[in-house]
Amino acid sequence: xxxxxxxxxxxxxxxxxxxxxxxxxxxxxxxxxxxxxxxxxxxxxxxxxxxxxxxxxxxxxxxxxxxxxxxxxxxxxxxxxxxxxxxxxxxxxxxxxxxxxxxxxxxxxxxxxxxxxxxxxxxxxxxxxxxxxxxxxxxxxxxxxxxxxxxxxxxxxxxxxxxxxxxxxxxxxxxxxxxxxxxxxxxxxxxxxxxxxxxxxxxxxxxxxxxxxxxxxxxxxxxxxxxxxxxxxxxxxxxxxxxxxxxxxxxxxxxxxxxxxxxxxxxxxxxxxxxxxxxxxxxxxxxxxxxxxxxxxxxxxxxxxxxxxxxxxxxxxxxxxxxxxxxxxxxxxxxxxxxxxxxxxxxxxxxxxxxxxxxxxxxxxxxxxx
Amino acid sequence: xxxxxxxxxxxxxxxxxxxxxxxxxxxxxxxxxxxxxxxxxxxxxxxxxxxxxxxxxxxxxxxxxxxxxxxxxxxxxxxxxxxxxxxxxxxxxxxxxxxxxxxxxxxxxxxxxxxxxxxxxxxxxxxxxxxxxxxxxxxxxxxxxxxxxxxxxxxxxxxxxxxxxxxxxxxxxxxxxxxxxxxxxxxxxxxxxxxxxxxxxxxxxxxxxxxxxxxxxxxxxxxxxxxxxxxxxxxxxxxxxxxxxxxxxxxxxxxxxxxxxxxxxxxxxxxxxxxxxxxxxxxxxxxxxxxxxxxxxxxxxxx
Numbered sequence: 197x198x199x200x201x202x203x204x205x206x207x208x209x210x211x212x213x214x215x216x217x218x219x220x221x222x223x224x225x226x227x228x229x230x231x232x233x234x235x236x237x238x239x240x241x242x243x244x245x246x247x248x249x250x251x252x253x254x255x256x257x258x259x260x261x262x263x264x265x266x267x268x269x270x271x272x273x274x275x276x277x278x279x280x281x282x283x284x285x286x287x288x289x290x291x292x293x294x295x296x297x298x299x300x301x302x303x304x305x306x307x308x309x310x311x312x313x314x315x316x317x318x319x320x321x322x323x324x325x326x327x328x329x330x331x332x333x334x335x336x337x338x339x340x341x342x343x344x345x346x347x348x349x350x351x352x353x354x355x356x357x358x359x360x361x362x363x364x365x366x367x368x369x370x371x372x373x374x375x376x377x378x379x380x381x382x383x384x385x386x387x388x389x390x391x392x393x394x395x396x397x398x399x400x401x402x403x404x405x406x407x408x409x410x411x412x413x414x415x416x417x418x419x420x421x422x423x424x425x426x427x428x429x430x431x432x433x434x435x436x437x438x439x440x441x442x443x444x445x446x447x448x449x450x451x452x453x454x455x456x457x458x459x460x461x462x463x464x465x466x467x468x469x470x471x472x473x474x475x476x477x478x479x480x481x482x483x484x485x486x487x488x489x490x491x492x493x494x495x496x497x498x499x500x501x502x503x504x505x506x507x508x509x510x511x512x513x514x515x516x517x518x519x520x521x522x523x524x525x526x527x528x529x530x531x532x533x534x535x536x537x538x539x540x541x542x543x544x545x546x547x548x549x550x551x552x553x554x555x556x557x558x559x560x561x562x563x564x565x566x
Numbered sequence: 567x568x569x570x571x572x573x574x575x576x577x578x579x580x581x582x583x584x585x586x587x588x589x590x591x592x593x594x595x596x597x598x599x600x601x602x603x604x605x606x607x608x609x610x611x612x613x614x615x616x617x618x619x620x621x622x623x624x625x626x627x628x629x630x631x632x633x634x635x636x637x638x639x640x641x642x643x644x645x646x647x648x649x650x651x652x653x654x655x656x657x658x659x660x661x662x663x664x665x666x667x668x669x670x671x672x673x674x675x676x677x678x679x680x681x682x683x684x685x686x687x688x689x690x691x692x693x694x695x696x697x698x699x700x701x702x703x704x705x706x707x708x709x710x711x712x713x714x715x716x717x718x719x720x721x722x723x724x725x726x727x728x729x730x731x732x733x734x735x736x737x738x739x740x741x742x743x744x745x746x747x748x749x750x751x752x753x754x755x756x757x758x759x760x761x762x763x764x765x766x767x768x769x770x771x772x773x774x775x776x777x778x779x780x781x782x783x784x785x786x787x788x789x790x791x792x793x794x795x796x797x798x799x800x801x802x803x804x805x806x807x808x809x810x811x812x813x814x815x816x817x818x819x820x821x822x823x824x825x826x827x828x829x830x831x832x833x834x835x836x837x838x839x840x841x842x843x844x845x846x847x848x849x850x851x852x853x854x855x856x857x858x859x860x861x862x863x864x865x866x867x868x869x
Contacts, residue, residue: 210692210694244763247767249766249767270769270771274767276763276764278760278764281760282758282760282761284765284779286782286783295768296768296769299769299770299774
């Protein structure tokens with residue numbers, strides 16, 4: 197079991213490219229932490245550093261209280277699942293799973309018991325004599341999981357393990373991985389660029405960009421209280437909408453003003469924005485935070501024209517022109533809007549996000565998280 | 567119409583294959599055929615592809631050759647026209663083949679010991695000057711051997727290895743290692759990096775990763791390297807000519823060439839020696855045939 201601590205870690209490659217800069221992160225024992233970000237954000241590098249596959253250039257990496265910077269990969273008690281599975285093509289499924297135990301000198305009987313146990317758990321028993329190229333993608337994925345879990349490592353690392361699977365299998369494997377974490381009681385660090393995976397799996401999400409951590413928090417925190425526009429944009433489908441405007445004071449109330457649009461901010465938000473009236477800001481409005489059912493009330497209404505309707509099965513996406521901007525909302529499928537119709541949408545003002553229009557930092561939640 | 571075209575296509579391919587095969591195999595066939603002919607028959611016109619009076623004499627001479635001092639006076643004792651002439655250095659052929667074999671095997675083994683780890687490092691470990699070192703190794707192969715002969719000679723003399731098999735092993739390694747590394751680097755690079763990572767996570771050191779994961783997967787290209795190295799050493803002439811002076815270290819090509827520089831030349835005998843020279847490479851090729859074919863499908867190996 198291990199708590200992982202990265203202290204001001206930097207990673208610079210011989211060609212001068214700096215993948216990580218001054219990254220500090222603490223991963224609790226038995227936590228399920230997801231590193232989330234676009235490609236090139238340094239999340240896989242972070243994982244490789246934890247695994248010992250790459251060397252830390254500066255800073256310190258601890259497992260519990262032990263410094264791990266120069267401990268080679270094969271002496272760290274970690275297991276890893278790769279995006280391409282990386283099964284040994286010349287070994288049978290059985291040998292693929294057993295290899296890590298063999299290399300660590302476990303007795304043969306113990307290896308056999310553990311491999312069969314893992315195979316039973318992952319429904320691979322019938323496939324133990326096969327070679328990887330005789331397996332389907334999902335089966336290979338399970339062998340890769342088996343190879344990792346059979347070792348009962350202190351740290352379980354996963355580098356986009358599901359991104360080569362088709363959509364249905366991916367959902368099923370997500371559930372399996374979640375269950376695996378619960379039964380194994382070990383630390384999981386999981387890298388993905390898929391927000392849905394991050395939101396379903398994680399105890400804690402670490403959003404990264406260009407080698408810098410943007411925010412650390414529970415899925416709810418990350419989704420409801422994004423610290424900046426990058427985090428806000430990265431989660432949500434369709435992505436969050438932005439409107440540039442001004443904070444104004446109208447009597448007691450604090451309002452967001454843009455052209456004819458005026459949204460009255462609820463008391464809880466207004467409190468956090470004390471003294472900010474007159475500031476130009478960026479309003480963040482999540483795609484699902486509008487409602488066409490409720491009767492529009494003054495100060496909570498967005499007027500505009502439907503420019504497109506995109507049904508996506510359970511929901512429909514609404515392209516909506518308001519205040520000279522094209523916004524996208526997710527609404528129920530039973531509502532039949534037509535293109536070109538003028539519609540008034542009621543906005544859930546309690547869920548509005550306010551960002552600085554220059555830096556993109558949240559004016560509401562800049563204090564929380566990391 | 568299309569069926570006819572297809573048949574025509576097939577006939578054309580078959581005919582082309584036959585022409586190609588004849589072109590490639592005719593010299594070998596003539597070598598084999600003439601090695602059991604007598605000197606008189608070999609020079610007959612038109613040549614006899616199938617010997618009329620086959621004789622084991624040439625081979626017998628190789629295996630039973632006695633020491634014989636040939637002088638100007640006794641040089642006609644074995645008149646080539648009668649087929650009885652055997653070169654004075656005939657008895658050197660078997661020791662020379664043995665020398666060739668020792669050198670070739672030593673070069674193959676040492677070459678693998680050096681080039682496999684070198685190629686793995688260059689393919690899978692990121693270090694400063696990595697691509698520069700690959701190009702540098704290749705550049706050494708652009709220099710023609712003839713330009714290297716004199717420096718090599720001085721170097722070998724300084725080492726005191728003239729007329730010693732070690733001189734050949736050292737210089738052949740210098741010739742074969744860069745190319746072997748190049749073949750292996752491109753093969754190792756084609757194997758996914760994640761395999762390397764997986765092996766190290768599974769508890770392999772770098773060396774174990776190489777031996778337990780990469781080498782088993784690289785068998786086809788290893789076979790290519792073994793064949794290339796063996797044939798290069800087995801056939802090499804120029805350096806062997808410079809560094810070897812006595813039968814103690816002379817290799818097969820040198821001795822066979824010496825048959826042609828005696829007082830008189832027996833072509834049938836030289837051809838018999840040629841047949842023997844072909845045997846080890848052919849045996850090697852047959853032994854590795856399975857892997858050469860599997861090398862063609864090596865692209866199917868995927869993580």
